[in-house]
Amino acid sequence: MLNELYQLAGTLEKQQVLSEMQTQRDIHKVAKCQCLYIRLDQAGMPQYVKILSPQKTGILWKHSKGNHNSFPAIRVQKPLLAESVSRSFNEAAWKKADVQEKGKLFSTLEDTANHDSQEITVKKWTLEQMVPVLQSDDSDLEALRRLLLRFPQEYSADFYSSLRKAVKENLTDLFTSAENAEFLKKLFVGAGDMKKGKYTAGCMCYFDIAETEEVDCIVASLDTEQALIRCLLTKPEEASNAAALGISALSGANCPLISDKYPNPSFQVLGLVSLFSNNTSAIPCYLRYQLEGAQAFSAGVDEVQQITDALAFLMDEQRKGKTWSSFPGVAKKKPMLLLAWLEDDSACEAKLAQSLSDDGQIKIYESICNNVLDYLKLKIESVPDKAVHLQLFETLDAGRKQIAYANVFTAQQVYADISEWCESAKNLPRILFAVKFKSKDGREIRWYRPHCPGPGAVWRVLHLQYHSQLGVTDGIDQFVREVTSERPTLQQIYGLFLSHTENQQTDCKFAREFLQQTLTTVSGFLVDAAGFQTTQFKQPFSQKNMEKLCAAVSLLGILLYKCQIKKENYMENQAFLLGRFLKLADQLHKEYCIAVRNGGDKTQPLPNQLMGNAVFMIALQNPVEALDRLEEKMRIYIGWAEREIDCKTLKQFEKVSAELHRSSAFPQKLSAEERAELLLGYLAQLPDDSADKSNQEENA
Numbered sequence: 001m002l003n004e005l006y007q008l009a010g011t012l013e014k015q016q017v018l019s020e021m022q023t024q025r026d027i028h029k030v031a032k033c034q035c036l037y038i039r040l041d042q043a044g045m046p047q048y049v050k051i052l053s054p055q056k057t058g059i060l061w062k063h064s065k066g067n068h069n070s071f072p073a074i075r076v077q078k079p080l081l082a083e084s085v086s087r088s089f090n091e092a093a094w095k096k097a098d099v100q101e102k103g104k105l106f107s108t109l110e111d112t113a114n115h116d117s118q119e120i121t122v123k124k125w126t127l128e129q130m131v132p133v134l135q136s137d138d139s140d141l142e143a144l145r146r147l148l149l150r151f152p153q154e155y156s157a158d159f160y161s162s163l164r165k166a167v168k169e170n171l172t173d174l175f176t177s178a179e180n181a182e183f184l185k186k187l188f189v190g191a192g193d194m195k196k197g198k199y200t201a202g203c204m205c206y207f208d209i210a211e212t213e214e215v216d217c218i219v220a221s222l223d224t225e226q227a228l229i230r231c232l233l234t235k236p237e238e239a240s241n242a243a244a245l246g247i248s249a250l251s252g253a254n255c256p257l258i259s260d261k262y263p264n265p266s267f268q269v270l271g272l273v274s275l276f277s278n279n280t281s282a283i284p285c286y287l288r289y290q291l292e293g294a295q296a297f298s299a300g301v302d303e304v305q306q307i308t309d310a311l312a313f314l315m316d317e318q319r320k321g322k323t324w325s326s327f328p329g330v331a332k333k334k335p336m337l338l339l340a341w342l343e344d345d346s347a348c349e350a351k352l353a354q355s356l357s358d359d360g361q362i363k364i365y366e367s368i369c370n371n372v373l374d375y376l377k378l379k380i381e382s383v384p385d386k387a388v389h390l391q392l393f394e395t396l397d398a399g400r401k402q403i404a405y406a407n408v409f410t411a412q413q414v415y416a417d418i419s420e421w422c423e424s425a426k427n428l429p430r431i432l433f434a435v436k437f438k439s440k441d442g443r444e445i446r447w448y449r450p451h452c453p454g455p456g457a458v459w460r461v462l463h464l465q466y467h468s469q470l471g472v473t474d475g476i477d478q479f480v481r482e483v484t485s486e487r488p489t490l491q492q493i494y495g496l497f498l499s500h501t502e503n504q505q506t507d508c509k510f511a512r513e514f515l516q517q518t519l520t521t522v523s524g525f526l527v528d529a530a531g532f533q534t535t536q537f538k539q540p541f542s543q544k545n546m547e548k549l550c551a552a553v554s555l556l557g558i559l560l561y562k563c564q565i566k567k568e569n570y571m572e573n574q575a576f577l578l579g580r581f582l583k584l585a586d587q588l589h590k591e592y593c594i595a596v597r598n599g600g601d602k603t604q605p606l607p608n609q610l611m612g613n614a615v616f617m618i619a620l621q622n623p624v625e626a627l628d629r630l631e632e633k634m635r636i637y638i639g640w641a642e643r644e645i646d647c648k649t650l651k652q653f654e655k656v657s658a659e660l661h662r663s664s665a666f667p668q669k670l671s672a673e674e675r676a677e678l679l680l681g682y683l684a685q686l687p688d689d690s691a692d693k694s695n696q697e698e699n700a
Contacts, residue, residue, distance in 0.1 A: 323339060
């Protein structure tokens, strides 16, 4: 991974953008979590406290040695109150209480200290590393100097007592939400750890000074962070001369080599990452040749610094969606990190990374793509072969990460392929799914329709595992799972999204193979969704699974487009008409059941499976056999409809039947393209659907 990152850093260095971003190996961002912000007075006692949201905590800095010796952010692992208080805490009353009542319960807690909770101290290692700060006259470091001098270096009962008192004196300001209440309860009382048999807290605290008006910038500010980086990177001349000279394995240059371990920068999405590590237990020959730690791979000090600066630049929080984004991982709880940037313009304002990664969770993807296209159009007018760099990183284990996919495209190619992708996503008949959800603002959502999916959404679709459960609606989401087996590779996903060849025949062959894989994965899911659409008032799937369903439908349209099959043509094809015929068979069966079996009561339940749906999976394999079986079973429903006055469904049924018979005979086996057309015909709205179309077009 170091070689690829070094090339990345070299590309950005040529653009002269790294001078505005510096990093230091021991300075990281605090994890996004709730945090108790504490200001200390001149005597070193807590004076002011407030709770920060995860978003505000995530922009704070800390100085630490990996996960240890963190300052001024300190995670309190053991609750502040004694275990006897934790054991006697009334959990039942707490769960029933509202926020104000929880504040009252909290105020009645016995103030008995937990003397095992001793994490709030500044460690010896931190003081040694902060010597340059104490010697500096930089005014931006004044607040940090004051905090270091007054912070307890060993356990102080008075400090902890003062902290508990400061919290209890400000309960009205602190107990403003259920999240705040739970945080303080965990910090003071803890949560029972069944494995360890004890109570744990694990709550973040961040420390600052009280006299904020006397300093240029407080400890928590970005100015202090940047001043600290400058201070720690400025090495005495004798220290620079003492660095061992050698040949860098990255550049081949003779330069000062890194002698200590490599830094562990914090990646967005992935967390702390070891740039290089060697397991001497698994590979003992490292020790034989005295190649332990950084000696196993020699790299220049400045080169490694350049790498960390480049990563910090691309993964800055302000560049989310522009140069970095998350991407679904093979394992559900291990998402990947995607980096994307345009050479000579890495600070672009368009959401380039998001256009190359969207996971289907948002409905504005097409709008994002249009903005990126407008941006790229301006760029390629001057230099059409500008490079667009794309890299995806995945997690192997807690410390080790690797590049899962990397490629370089021209801006002109990316422009052409994204344009075609957005156009191909419209290669669908009118398809709507009835739902009943509430949006975040309380608006009722009644319909879902297929929308343009990104590469991440395609990844999610092709990792689906669904077992047909027609007749089961309660808890049906448990039958929609993401499998961990790597079905499509990232090379295949981006080979579809960003085509690598101008050979139309090769592209069609690749799309056809991809379509075959897609049909194997999603056919059952789509058939059941179409069945529910007829038998239920709404789809029984969750919003998350409805997003996957819509992406799966769109993917079929995209793949047909890439096989040179447009909707204007395939909607007249035999396979599509057969799908519509089966849908009309369902509708005719439904109307019969309502009128005859249920006595006209539309609220009564229908059969779990209607006639068209019952033979659909057979039709995918052998359409002739499916039609033969359907003919036997539909006679009773057709006979009933013929006795009804002006049955519109029967008229449509007979019309489509006539169109099918005018066509040539059905083959015994359908191709992949024909099976996709069959599915889309079954999912498509009927031509003269009388429902309110304006309401139906409303999307989630």
